[in-house]
Amino acid sequence: xxxxxxxxxxxxxxxxxxxxxxxxxxxxxxxxxxxxxxxxxxxxxxxxxxxxxxxxxxxxxxxxxxxxxxxxxxxxxxxxxxxxxxxxxxxxxxxxxxxxxxxxxxxxxxxxxxxxxxxxxxxxxxxxxxxxxxxxxxxxxxxxxxxxxxxxxxxxxxxxxxxxxxxxxxxxxxxxxxxxxxxxxxxxxxxxxxxxxxxxxxxxxxxxxxxxxxxxxxxxxxxxxxxxxxxxxxxxxxxxxxxxxxxxxxxxxxxxxxxxxxxxxxxxxxxxxxxxxxxxxxxxxxxxxxxxxxxxxxxxxxxxxxxxxxxxxxxxxxxxxxxxxxxxxxxxxxxxxxxxxxxxxxxxxxxxxxxxxxxxxxxxxxxxxxxxxxxxxxxxxxxxxxxxxxxxxxxxxxxxxxxxxxxxxxxxxxxxxxxxxxxxxxxxxxxxxxxxxxxxxxxxxxxxxxxxxxxxxxxxxxxxxxxxxxxxxxxxxxxxxxxxxxxxxxxxxxxxxxx
Amino acid sequence: xxxxxxxxxxxxxxxxxxxxxxxxxxxxxxxxxxxxxxxxxxxxxxxxxxxxxxxxxxxxxxxxxxxxxxxxxxxxxxxxx
Numbered sequence: 126x127x128x129x130x131x132x133x134x135x136x137x138x139x140x141x142x143x144x145x146x147x148x149x150x151x152x153x154x155x156x157x158x159x160x161x162x163x164x165x166x167x168x169x170x171x172x173x174x175x176x177x178x179x180x181x182x183x184x185x186x187x188x189x190x191x192x193x194x195x196x197x198x199x200x201x202x203x204x205x206x207x208x209x210x211x212x213x214x215x216x217x218x219x220x221x222x223x224x225x226x227x228x229x230x231x232x233x234x235x236x237x238x239x240x241x242x243x244x245x246x247x248x249x250x251x252x253x254x255x256x257x258x259x260x261x262x263x264x265x266x267x268x269x270x271x272x273x274x275x276x277x278x279x280x281x282x283x284x285x286x287x288x289x290x291x292x293x294x295x296x297x298x299x300x301x302x303x304x305x306x307x308x309x310x311x312x313x314x315x316x317x318x319x320x321x322x323x324x325x326x327x328x329x330x331x332x333x334x335x336x337x338x339x340x341x342x343x344x345x346x347x348x349x350x351x352x353x354x355x356x357x358x359x360x361x362x363x364x365x366x367x368x369x370x371x372x373x374x375x376x377x378x379x380x381x382x383x384x385x386x387x388x389x390x391x392x393x394x395x396x397x398x399x400x401x402x403x404x405x406x407x408x409x410x411x412x413x414x415x416x417x418x419x420x421x422x423x424x425x426x427x428x429x430x431x432x433x434x435x436x437x438x439x440x441x442x443x444x445x446x447x448x449x450x451x452x453x454x455x456x457x458x459x460x461x462x463x464x465x466x467x468x469x470x471x472x473x474x475x476x477x478x479x480x481x482x483x484x485x486x487x488x489x490x491x492x493x494x495x496x497x498x499x500x501x502x503x504x505x506x507x508x509x510x511x512x513x514x515x516x517x518x519x520x521x522x523x524x525x526x527x528x529x530x531x532x533x534x535x536x537x538x539x540x541x542x543x544x545x546x547x548x549x550x551x552x553x554x555x556x557x558x559x560x561x562x563x564x565x566x567x568x569x570x571x572x573x574x575x576x577x578x579x580x581x582x583x584x585x586x587x588x589x590x591x592x593x594x595x596x597x598x599x600x601x602x603x604x605x606x607x608x609x610x611x612x613x614x615x616x617x618x619x620x621x622x623x624x
Numbered sequence: 625x626x627x628x629x630x631x632x633x634x635x636x637x638x639x640x641x642x643x644x645x646x647x648x649x650x651x652x653x654x655x656x657x658x659x660x661x662x663x664x665x666x667x668x669x670x671x672x673x674x675x676x677x678x679x680x681x682x683x684x685x686x687x688x689x690x691x692x693x694x695x696x697x698x699x700x701x702x703x704x705x
Contacts (some may be wrong), residue, residue: 349683373683573643
């Protein structure tokens with residue numbers, strides 16, 4: 126794997142691989158600590174190649190564990206701490222790991238050996254032993270499993286192989302020209318594949334990963350102090366995170382003089398943000414990209430020009446990166462479902478051949494792996510434009526959310542018999558979710574007290590970003606002609622009640 | 625009777641969170657109760673600027689400084705000076 130080869134290559138110099146608050150990790154330390162973890166896995170698990178679960182956030186050793194698993198020939202499963210224990214347990218139940226790394230909050234899990242920070246430190250600081258590259262994950266071996274929102278209320282695992290990651294790196298690295306030795310923002314959670322822009326592409330060109338954790342994004346004063354000292358040259362995030370930062374007038378080239386490029390992925394990029402960045406960072410270019418987890422991080426890219434910022438059309442998602450082929454199927458009124466073909470398309474969903482068969486295929490004509498995205502797009506002058514979803518999947522601040530997943534989990538709450546969730550749109554994106562609930566029995570609470578109580582209960586089953594901001598108790602649901610809950614009528618009710 | 629600054633802040637917050645009269649008090653812990661998150665803070669700062677003509681920079685604030693309506697009022701009073 127390119128990233129592991131590069132890691133070995135850069136380990137000789139005293140180059141910094143990662144900055145996490147006051148901690149620094151050099152490429153040499155990353156090489157040694159990931160090697161020590163790989164050696165321990167090889168010694169303790171032998172032929173057993175079950176994936177390694179890693180539960181945490183942006184801890185310095187999270188990266189050592191990820192790369193260590195890959196060096197030992199094992200996949201890793203990153204789970205962000207924002208995922209509650211209950212939901213994390215469902216993932217462990219599906220994966221059946223022999224080893225799980227717990228940076229705090231996971232606790233005992235079935236028969237898995239759970240390593241806490243203390244026992245992990247003992248393993249990672251053991252004397253280094255070179256791990257031959259034929260032990261590493263390669264070709265069709267799984268490199269990571271990412272669990273995303275599934276429509277049944279249980280998370281769904283996307284399988285990504287070593288070959289997929291190699292294809293991603295080949296395709297994306299031309300967009301990293303001039304970034305060698307620079308500093309890349311590492312804010313996106315490791316359980317969200319946009320983080321691969323820092324981990325796989327960034328480390329492959331010798332960059333320093335600058336970590337921003339949730340505590341910093343909660344305390345803006347801390348965040349801006351950190352950014353000011355970061356030396357960032359490449360900004361990678363969802364548009365939402367940049368929009369949040371742009372709420373402060375201090376977010377400009379004076380704060381971040383080194384930033385030469387913004388790379389956005391994960392959700393719709395708006396004209397407004399592009400205009401703001403053009404004014405505040407006149408020397409930086411803005412690159413928009415697009416890609417589903419199933420086809421490894423991103424598959425299209427484009428530099429946003431002044432003409433695009435001024436155009437009536439939405440900001441394009443771009444043209445296919447090297448190695449990727451795109452086509453539109455079932456075109457109607459100019460737009461069709463985007464289908465991705467190429468070596469970055471993964472094998473499918475973990476343990477779910479039924480779901481895999483529905484969206485993945487191997488193209489008989491070319492032998493290429495294909496994935497039907499469910500995203501409606503159109504093409505103009507060799508650029509693709511995103512138009513919306515063919516199903517109920519939403520992007521909320523860059524997170525992928527299935528409405529049915531939220532509903533199924535709200536129905537687990539003690540006093541909720543049925544839940545209907547609707548997105549609230551504004552400015553071309555989903556601002557938040559609202560839930561309408563049928564209660565089992567009257568609770569005698571005021572609407573605010575009820576909402577507070579239900580949100581606290583929901584936190585046991587859903588990560589923060591999936592918990593609806595507004596919750597309303599209703600006597601009954603409006604039904605449409607098919608006898609289903611009429612979501613459009615609920616959305617209209619919200620417009621009235623929201624004022 | 626004229627509304628105090630604190631009352632006006634509570635009114636703004638109540639509208640934003642869909643709370644009824646008397647549900648949010650001067651010492652309600654806004655973050656702990658799940659009434660405010662990062663995006664909520666931004667919405668609040670915009671409303672405060674509209675109501676009082678005082679622009680608070682989000683990058684100058686910590687959560688503990690704006691965790692209750694009383695603290696927000698104290699901060700605004702200081703900014704007014």
